[in-house]
Amino acid sequence: xxxxxxxxxxxxxxxxxxxxxxxxxxxxxxxxxxxxxxxxxxxxxxxxxxxxxxxxxxxxxxxxxxxxxxxxxxxxxxxxxxxxxxxxxxxxxxxxxxxxxxxxxxxxxxxxxxxxxxxxxxxxxxxxxxxxxxxxxxxxxxxxxxxxxxxxxxxxxxxxxxxxxxxxxxxxxxxxxxxxxxxxxxxxxxxxxxxxxxxxxxxxxxxxxxxxxxxxxxxxxxxxxxxxxxxxxxxxxxxxxxxxxxxxxxxxxxxxxxxxxxxxxxxxxxxxxxxxxxxxxxxxxxxxxxxxxxxxxxxxxxxxxxxxxxxxxxxxxxxxxxxxxxxxxxxxxxxxxxxxxxxxxxxxxxxxxxxxxxxxxxxxxxxxxxxxxxxxxxxxxxxxxxxxxxxxxxxxxxxxxxxxxxxxxxxxxxxxxxxxxxxxxxxxxxxxxxxxxxxxxxxxxxxxxxxxxxxxxxxxxxxxxxxxxxxxxxxxxxxxxxxxxxxxxxxxxxxxxxxxxxxxxxxxxxxxxxxxxxxxxxxxxxxxxxxxxxxxx
Ligand code: HEM
Numbered sequence: 001x002x003x004x005x006x007x008x009x010x011x012x013x014x015x016x017x018x019x020x021x022x023x024x025x026x027x028x029x030x031x032x033x034x035x036x037x038x039x040x041x042x043x044x045x046x047x048x049x050x051x052x053x054x055x056x057x058x059x060x061x062x063x064x065x066x067x068x069x070x071x072x073x074x075x076x077x078x079x080x081x082x083x084x085x086x087x088x089x090x091x092x093x094x095x096x097x098x099x100x101x102x103x104x105x106x107x108x109x110x111x112x113x114x115x116x117x118x119x120x121x122x123x124x125x126x127x128x129x130x131x132x133x134x135x136x137x138x139x140x141x142x143x144x145x146x147x148x149x150x151x152x153x154x155x156x157x158x159x160x161x162x163x164x165x166x167x168x169x170x171x172x173x174x175x176x177x178x179x180x181x182x183x184x185x186x187x188x189x190x191x192x193x194x195x196x197x198x199x200x201x202x203x204x205x206x207x208x209x210x211x212x213x214x215x216x217x218x219x220x221x222x223x224x225x226x227x228x229x230x231x232x233x234x235x236x237x238x239x240x241x242x243x244x245x246x247x248x249x250x251x252x253x254x255x256x257x258x259x260x261x262x263x264x265x266x267x268x269x270x271x272x273x274x275x276x277x278x279x280x281x282x283x284x285x286x287x288x289x290x291x292x293x294x295x296x297x298x299x300x301x302x303x304x305x306x307x308x309x310x311x312x313x314x315x316x317x318x319x320x321x322x323x324x325x326x327x328x329x330x331x332x333x334x335x336x337x338x339x340x341x342x343x344x345x346x347x348x349x350x351x352x353x354x355x356x357x358x359x360x361x362x363x364x365x366x367x368x369x370x371x372x373x374x375x376x377x378x379x380x381x382x383x384x385x386x387x388x389x390x391x392x393x394x395x396x397x398x399x400x401x402x403x404x405x406x407x408x409x410x411x412x413x414x415x416x417x418x419x420x421x422x423x424x425x426x427x428x429x430x431x432x433x434x435x436x437x438x439x440x441x442x443x444x445x446x447x448x449x450x451x452x453x454x455x456x457x458x459x460x461x462x463x464x465x466x467x468x469x470x471x472x473x474x475x476x477x478x479x480x481x482x483x484x485x486x487x488x489x490x491x492x493x494x495x496x497x498x499x500x501x502x503x504x505x506x507x508x509x510x511x512x513x514x515x516x517x518x519x520x521x522x523x524x525x526x527x528x529x530x531x532x533x534x535x536x537x
Pocket of ligand 1: 152153154161165219335336337339340341343344347403404405409468469470471474475476477478479480482483484
């Protein structure tokens with residue numbers, strides 16, 4: 001009706017305006033004035049909406065700060081208001097969340113509110129309360145980002161996870177791992193041969209990359225009966241390993257900004273390459289593993305022809321009673337390869353640095369291994385390595401200081417429960433990084449010192465309860481037996497059969513930032529001093 005004569009004629013239809021009012025009314029409904037009024041109305045509307053938003057915000061802020069069930073727990077107000085508090089340390093400060101957690105616990109005590117609905121604990125007693133409770137599911141917000149919701153790792157449904165674990169369990173049993181020991185040994189042998197070759201060429205070795213290629217070879221052989229031949233790559237830098245590391249960064253990004261997921265997976269590759277090239281790593285990672293699964297599904301005889309049993313024998317076993325979709329097979333592959341590669345390499349990296357950096361540890365370990373295997377040519381069976389007390393203590397101490405997974409793994413308190421002595425309301429997201437158990441000075445005096453002897457004292461039997469690198473409870477690491485086996489065989493063989501020395505490496509090189517696992521700030525570099533003997537040379 002704007003500007004319509006009818007509209008001008010009957011603004012006040014029932015009362016006849018006096019002469020004085022008429023021009024005023026005309027003015028009021030003429031275009032410029034009406035425009036002004038419209039602007040006015042719009043401003044009013046904006047003010048109204050703005051006011052409503054501010055009111056809602058005010059209510060939200062007050063609810064989170066003063067009336068939320070977690071309001072009584074101490075912590076920074078910013079964390080009580082938004083989960084982006086953690087995002088800031090995880091993403092913008094690049095893996096600084098654990099350091100910030102340390103500061104928060106120093107300031108606020110053993111329990112800190114780290115998100116609107118999240119608590120983090122630092123008292124070791126809380127670890128069992130959280131992770132051993134079979135009623136506490138994994139938190140979907142955290143685990144969905146791994147694009148492995150139907151896998152053993154990513155499944156947040158308690159019953160679903162139990163079923164998947166029971167399907168996988170036979171493969172990870174002690175008996176299975178012993179049966180597969182020759183695969184690990186053969187991989188370590190190839191690695192030692194390649195190190196000898198590097199020595200001839202005068203190359204310094206990046207220990208972490210070397211160990212990553214061993215663990216990748218082992219897990220892909222176990223999964224798909226296929227080697228990636230990562231050990232044969234120059235500098236042990238198989239492209240898959242670079243993709244793998246980048247994809248971890250991409251996952252963290254998607255975790256904090258879930259709206260990015262359809263962008264990464266939906267947009268054409270050329271566009272993502274321009275906008276966020278690093279995020280392409282994850283699709284590339286899953287594609288590489290997807291290709292392995294497609295190959296098995298197209299040619300099932302690949303598994304039959306395999307020299308040893310593989311994980312996919314179990315997953316595709318019709319007798320299991322579980323029919324896995326292609327997506328589920330893919331998710332499990334993502335999980336197994338990621339979980340089996342980085343963890344072992346990280347702990348091994350810490351172990352080799354500490355051994356080579358500490359002459360006394362190196363001397364005692366070598367002596368024990370020499371006594372057990374006087375002939376350097378003789379095989380070093382896992383069962384015999386496991387009986388060596390000092391080697392065992394070195395592995396334990398490496399697990400303690402290498403941690404395994406450092407980012408706090410969140411669980412949902414399915415019921416109100418006392419955790420670390422604090423009554424936590426039902427529905428709260430609770431977590432505790434293993435770092436707070438492994439570096440607790442009351443349990444491990446001088447916690448940052450690499451001291452294998454702490455595991456050998458008569459009083460140390462209770463210490464095992466506080467070695468939680470593989471976590472605890474119903475979602476404890478399913479590959480724990482395999483992880484231990486790899487560490488015994490890698491460390492035992494490397495220390496007994498070659499004489500390594502560090503090159504330009506200091507303890508700052510094993511400082512880390514948290515990106516699920518520790519991400520080393522530097523590199524542990526070493527070269528062979530003397531070859532006592534090398535298998536396959
Ligand atoms: C030293 C080596 C290893 C360490 C320190 C380690 C540590 C861990 C930790 C802390 C978890 C619990 C994660 C969570 O709470 O969500 C876990 C889970 C898992 N790990 Fe390991 N791991 C190691 C080796 C392996 C290996 C070799 C495999 C073999 C594929 C493996 C497969 C898994 C799987 C499938 C899960 C998920 C289990 C579940 O949620 O039910 N891990 N690991």
